[in-house]
Every structure is written in C-alpha cells, then in structure tokens.
Amino acid sequence: MDSLIARDDSAMLRTLVDSLPGICYVLDRNVKIVLWNVNLERVTGYGPDEIGRMSPLEFFPQNEQMYVAQRIGAVFSAKPPPT
Numbered sequence: 001m002d003s004l005i006a007r008d009d010s011a012m013l014r015t016l017v018d019s020l021p022g023i024c025y026v027l028d029r030n031v032k033i034v035l036w037n038v039n040l041e042r043v044t045g046y047g048p049d050e051i052g053r054m055s056p057l058e059f060f061p062q063n064e065q066m067y068v069a070q071r072i073g074a075v076f077s078a079k080p081p082p083t
Contacts, residue, residue, distance in 0.1 A: 027056060029076055 025036035057065045
C-alpha cells in the first residue's frame with residue numbers, strides 16, 4: 001500500500017511541476033537534477049536524458065556559476081525551521 005501511495009504522490013508531484021508556467025527543477029542533496037518540468041526542455045532544447053546528466057550550473061553563464069553554486073550550497077546547509 002505504501003508503494004501505491006508513493007507512486008500516487010510522485011504522479012501528483014510530476015503533474016504539479018509540469019503545470020507551473022515557468023521553468024522548474026528539483027535538486028537532490030547531491031545537487032543532481034531529479035525532477036523538472038517540460039518548460040526546461042522547451043527553453044533549453046535539451047532532452048530528458050541530457051538534463052538528467054547535467055549539472056544545474058550548466059544553465060547559467062560561466063561568470064554566474066560560482067554565485068549560483070554558493071546559493072545552492074546555502075540552501076542545503078540551512079537548518080530546517082522548527083516544527
């Protein structure tokens with residue numbers, strides 16, 4: 001039953017991400033792109049296999065990549081808010 005729920009959640013998340021009007025992608029803690037919407041493929045011209053192998057930094061000009069990498073690192077090093 002749990003795997004069915006996980007599949008349903010995954011499908012719902014995919015639908016939600018694809019419905020966003022802009023570009024959206026999700027990174028895991030290894031800074032690997034694990035989910036993205038169709039708009040990322042349309043705008044970049046890359047296919048799903050290519051995007052799955054790319055670093056998110058590749059979508060930014062080289063002179064901005066260090067800043068973006070620092071900001072991504074800050075997100076993953078931030079402590080979650082208390083619940």
